[in-house]
Amino acid sequence: MTQKWEDTFLIRNKLGLHARAATVLAQLSAQFNAQITLYQGEKSAPGDSVLALLLLESSQGKTVRVECTGPDAQGALLAIGNLIEEKFHEAE
Amino acid sequence: MKLSELISEDCSKAAVLFNSKKRILQYISELAQQKIPDSNQHDILEALLNREKLGSTGIGKGIAIPHGRLSGLSKVVAIILVNQQAIPFDAYDDRDVDVFVALIVPDGENKQHLETLASIADKLTNKVFCKRIRQAENDSELYQVLVEFDN
Numbered sequence: 001m002t003q004k005w006e007d008t009f010l011i012r013n014k015l016g017l018h019a020r021a022a023t024v025l026a027q028l029s030a031q032f033n034a035q036i037t038l039y040q041g042e043k044s045a046p047g048d049s050v051l052a053l054l055l056l057e058s059s060q061g062k063t064v065r066v067e068c069t070g071p072d073a074q075g076a077l078l079a080i081g082n083l084i085e086e087k088f089h090e091a092e
Numbered sequence: 093m094k095l096s097e098l099i100s101e102d103c104s105k106a107a108v109l110f111n112s113k114k115r116i117l118q119y120i121s122e123l124a125q126q127k128i129p130d131s132n133q134h135d136i137l138e139a140l141l142n143r144e145k146l147g148s149t150g151i152g153k154g155i156a157i158p159h160g161r162l163s164g165l166s167k168v169v170a171i172i173l174v175n176q177q178a179i180p181f182d183a184y185d186d187r188d189v190d191v192f193v194a195l196i197v198p199d200g201e202n203k204q205h206l207e208t209l210a211s212i213a214d215k216l217t218n219k220v221f222c223k224r225i226r227q228a229e230n231d232s233e234l235y236q237v238l239v240e241f242d243n
Contacts, residue, residue: 015202020147027184050151054213057206
C-alpha cells in the first residue's frame with residue numbers, strides 16, 4: 001500500500017538551503033524507498049536532486065513542506081524533518 | 093540574474109584539461125586572482141579547499157560548483173570551466189565531473205548567495221544547455237552559449 005506522509009518545517013540555519021545543506025538532504029533522500037518532494041511557495045523539488053533543491057532558494061525563516069510517498073515514507077519524513085530542524089548539522 | 097553577466101567571457105574556459113581535483117582548483121584560484129586585484133591566489137585556493145573538506149561540491153550529473161568565501165570582496169566572481177574529460181570529484185552520485193561553475197563570494201550576504209546558486213542551478217538543470225556547453229570548442233563559443241540561454 002502506498003503511504004503518504006507530509007509536514008511543514010521551518011528553515012532555521014543561517015545559510016538556508018545552500019549547496020552543502022542541499023547535498024546532505026539529497027544524500028539522505030536517496031537512502032529511502034520513497035518519493036520525496038519539497039515545496040516552497042509555488043516551487044517544488046525532488047528531495048534527491050541538489051540542483052532542483054537549490055532552485056527553491058529556501059533561506060532562513062522560510063517554511064518548506066515535505067511530502068513523502070512510498071514504503072519508507074514515514075521514516076523519510078522523520079529523517080528529513082530532523083535534518084532541517086537540526087539546522088543540517090550546522091553550527092548556526 | 094543572468095549567467096552571462098555573472099560570468100564574464102574571460103572567466104569562461106572551454107575544453108581545458110586537468111586531471112585532478114587539486115589541479116582544477118588551482119587553476120580556478122589562478123583565474124579568480126586575476127579578477128580580484130587585492131587578493132592572493134593562496135587565500136583563494138585555501139577557501140576552495142576548505143569548502144571541499146566540508147563535503148564535495150560535486151552536485152551530481154557531472155557538475156561541481158566549487159566555491160569559497162573571501163572577506164572584503166565587493167562582488168561575486170564566477171568562473172565556468174569545461175574539462176575535456178570527467179575527473180573524480182567525490183560527487184554525491186559517484187559520477188566523475190567535467191563541468192565546473194566556481195564561485196568566490198563575499199563573506200555574509202547569505203540570501204544573495206542562495207540567489208546566485210539558484211541562477212546557476214536554473215541553467216544547469218537544462219539538459220540542452222549542459223550538452224551545448226560540453227560541446228563548445230573554444231572559450232568564446234562557451235560564452236556565447238551562456239548569452240544565448242540568457243535570452
